[in-house]
Amino acid sequence: MKIDATNIEPNSQSGDRNAAPLRWFLRAVGGxxxxxxxxxxxxxxxxxxxxxxxxVDPFPAAPLTFYLARHLSALYGFVGIGLLVLANDLVRYRPLVKPLALGTIGFGLIQFVIDAMSGLPAWWTFGESISTLLGGCMIAWLNRHGGGRGARDHAV
Structure with a gap:
């Protein structure tokens, strides 16, 4: 298998120029x-x-609590990597933007339920869930209004 090292630049810089706001938003959130x-x-x-x-209530100093906190943090980090990969080549990954937006909106709703059930302070519950909901809505809006190739085909 021969690798063509002359064409390694992502397509996003040449193809979907009107998607720059979506690209930068995904890069910011991913970073x-x-x-x-x-x-x-x-x-x-x-x-x-x-x-x-x-x-918030004292953080329970138990192995399971630290395990869950660390794994959730690692998962969020890998989500960031995924967002950066997606943003780096929106021409290729544009079909994934709509499910990303819908999933993020759904995640915001689930966060609200989980946070409320967990007894977290209202500022935490609303801050986390609303920011996630708004992030998903922003991705959907930028996808729909970003123009460029495929925006109408893949809009939320």
Whole structure:
């Protein structure tokens, strides 16, 4: 198998120029989400202190709690990688944007239910779920109104 190293630039720079706002939004969210990798390896003491500083109930110092917190952080980090890959070649991955938007909106609704059931403060519940819902709506809006190739075919 021969690899053509002359054509390694992503298609997104040449094809779908009107999708730049969507591309930059996905890059921004993806880049910020990469920060979750730091929380995956954060010392337990810091997790406990951050929980106290946020005014939520004390962070339970139990192996399962740290396991879940670290795995969720790692998962968010990998979501960030996925967003960056998608944003880097929107021409190729444009059909995935609609399911991404719908999934993000659905995730925001699920976050609200989970946060409310967990007894988290209202500012946390509304802040997390509404920001996720708005993020999904923004992806859908930018996909629909971003113009370029495939925007009408793949719009939410």
């Amino acid at each position: 910020i989400t990469l920060l979750a990798f730091a929380a995956a390896v954060m010392p337990e003491k810091w997790m406990i202190e951050i929980g106290e500083a946020l005014g």
